[in-house]
Amino acid sequence: MMVQEDNDEYIDRFFNSIKFVLKYFEQNVGEYPYQQITMVDCPRSSASGGMEYPTLFTVGANLFSPENTHYPEKLVFHEFIHQYFYGILANNETAEAWLDEGFTSYFASKVTEEYFGEKGYLTFKAFSYLPVYGTNSKGYKENPTSYSLGFFEYPEEGRALKRYYADKITGAIADTSYKLPSVLSYVINAYSKPELMLHSLERIMGENNFHELIKEYYSLYKFKHPKSEDFISLVKNHTSENLDWFFDNVFYSSKLFDDRIRYLRKVSENEYEFFAERLGDGYFKNDIYCYTESDTIKLVWSEKEKYKIFRVKTKDEIVAVEIDPLRKNLFDVNYSNNSFTVEEKIWGTASISIKWYFWIQNALMVLGSIG
Numbered sequence: 187m188m189v190q191e192d193n194d195e196y197i198d199r200f201f202n203s204i205k206f207v208l209k210y211f212e213q214n215v216g217e218y219p220y221q222q223i224t225m226v227d228c229p230r231s232s233a234s235g236g237m238e239y240p241t242l243f244t245v246g247a248n249l250f251s252p253e254n255t256h257y258p259e260k261l262v263f264h265e266f267i268h269q270y271f272y273g274i275l276a277n278n279e280t281a282e283a284w285l286d287e288g289f290t291s292y293f294a295s296k297v298t299e300e301y302f303g304e305k306g307y308l309t310f311k312a313f314s315y316l317p318v319y320g321t322n323s324k325g326y327k328e329n330p331t332s333y334s335l336g337f338f339e340y341p342e343e344g345r346a347l348k349r350y351y352a353d354k355i356t357g358a359i360a361d362t363s364y365k366l367p368s369v370l371s372y373v374i375n376a377y378s379k380p381e382l383m384l385h386s387l388e389r390i391m392g393e394n395n396f397h398e399l400i401k402e403y404y405s406l407y408k409f410k411h412p413k414s415e416d417f418i419s420l421v422k423n424h425t426s427e428n429l430d431w432f433f434d435n436v437f438y439s440s441k442l443f444d445d446r447i448r449y450l451r452k453v454s455e456n457e458y459e460f461f462a463e464r465l466g467d468g469y470f471k472n473d474i475y476c477y478t479e480s481d482t483i484k485l486v487w488s489e490k491e492k493y494k495i496f497r498v499k500t501k502d503e504i505v506a507v508e509i510d511p512l513r514k515n516l517f518d519v520n521y522s523n524n525s526f527t528v529e530e531k532i533w534g535t536a537s538i539s540i541k542w543y544f545w546i547q548n549a550l551m552v553l554g555s556i557g
């Protein structure tokens with residue numbers, strides 16, 4: 187480890203995070219095949235921190251960076267993980283940048299969450315945009331609730347969501363990097379969307395199955411040049427259901443997802459009706475849960491139509507319906523319309539007041555930071 191003289195206070199944090207990520211990878215992905223790893227902490231004034239080379243990577247650290255910002259730890263994780271995704275699994279970084287940056291971003295979030303626990307993170311960036319679920323569909327620039335400062339209890343993938351919301355439709359993950367029209371669309375399609383896609387895939391396949399897939403991908407393709415198709419066909423070997431719809435919608439093309447429940451009502455003594463619809467052009471095979479006071483009735487909406495009116499017969503009282511209750515589709519741009527309760531009026535008032543609460547809370551936090 188080579189650390190800048192004025193970064194003494196980071197020595198333990200650097201060392202502990204390297205040890206942690208190395209162990210995590212040996213347990214969850216595969217053996218680290220080299221005898222050494224070298225970390226170089228670059229001067230703050232340089233632009234060299236945050237780059238990967240075989241058995242060596244560079245990082246940097248801010249002057250003031252308490253642990254609950256998760257930096258520089260997450261940067262150490264990210265650059266180390268490139269030893270696996272780019273170094274050992276040596277994909278073409280220009281043609282298929284997601285295979286190194288996307289997998290690395292996904293795992294950097296997993297490792298960070300495991301290292302710090304799900305405690306949320308601190309941001310000092312005034313006016314930094316963070317997703318407020320349910321309000322992002324308006325576009326973050328017009329939305330006052332989106333400008334935030336302070337400590338947030340968000341899962342790590344919140345950082346990828348934040349960038350994804352900045353431009354949801356320009357380019358697809360499968361696109362070649364240099365054909366994308368802007369740096370932002372490159373970053374989103376190489377880092378953020380692939381990270382979200384892998385989290386989604388993990389939720390669809392189940393955690394254990396997904397981890398077995400990653401281990402097999404590593405053992406089959408280490409010291410080789412894997413391509414996207416190699417990974418995707420391996421996914422097919424690990425799943426009984428055909429996931430072509432998933433890759434067609436989130437990998438090969440750029441679709442917009444906003445799945446919602448428009449209404450739920452009781453139509454007779456033992457029967458309920460609800461209206462599910464897909465407002466975007468994207469298709470995602472959805473779970474739908476109908477909540478009764480004692481139970482959950484689980485349905486799957488696999489047909490590809492834009493909307494469907496469901497009828498459910500039950501002796502119990504259905505109090506609410508929710509589409510994608512397990513948040514398998516991280517590309518859905520608006521979660522606030524995913525559920526609907528029978529007591530529409532009460533819920534409507536509640537959700538409006540929640541939005542106002544967010545607005546006031548955020549305004550106060552921003553004002554509090556001035557001076």
Ligand SMILES: [Zn+2]
Nearest residue numbers: 264268287290
């Ligand atoms: Zn990277």
